[in-house]
Amino acid sequence: MTLENSLMSSAQRYAKGLGGLFAMVLLAGCSSAPNEAAAPKPPTVEQTAPVAQACDANAVQYAIGAPFDEANVATLEEQSGATQVRVLRPGTAATMDYRDDRLNIHLESNDMIEALRCG
Known part of the structure; x- marks a missing residue:
């Protein structure tokens, strides 16, 4: 070798x-x-979080075209059944997450209410 x-x-x-x-x-x-x-056990019905009350934007559609001020936020929130309100002015950045219990108040450039939507 x-x-x-x-x-x-x-x-x-x-x-x-x-x-x-x-x-x-x-x-x-x-x-x-x-x-x-x-491994953790899967959640049971008793362990899940309660379902939040859904928002009803139809109840506040009368406010479209009205001037917006901070004083009417509480009224719109209560009448829509929302637990959270988000004010969106033109050009405002917003997250795309959908929340059943949130009222979105869309404003025009002159702070007039343009649209009211849940989400």
């Missing part, structure tokens, strides 16, 4: 050993079963 053949076979043996070790590590990671005792 020449030195070149001896080195080649050593390298091949080393590569095969690493390949086998790699395969064992992969299989060991796949073989463990999940611990079912650690």
Whole structure:
């Protein structure tokens, strides 16, 4: 056996050993079963949060075209059944999240009420 053949076979043996070790590590990671005792139980009806009262924008449509001031926010909130009010002026950035219990008051540039929507 020449030195070149001896080195080649050593390298091949080393590569095969690493390949086998790699395969064992992969299989060991796949073989463990999940611990079912650690998983949380799904919520029951008693554990869920209460459903918020939905907003009714139809009840306040009379205010469209009226001038807006901070004093009528409480009135619009109460009459619509909303638990939160958001005032949106032209060019105002707003999140796109939908909230069943929120009244959105859309204003024109002259602070006149343009639209009243829930969401």
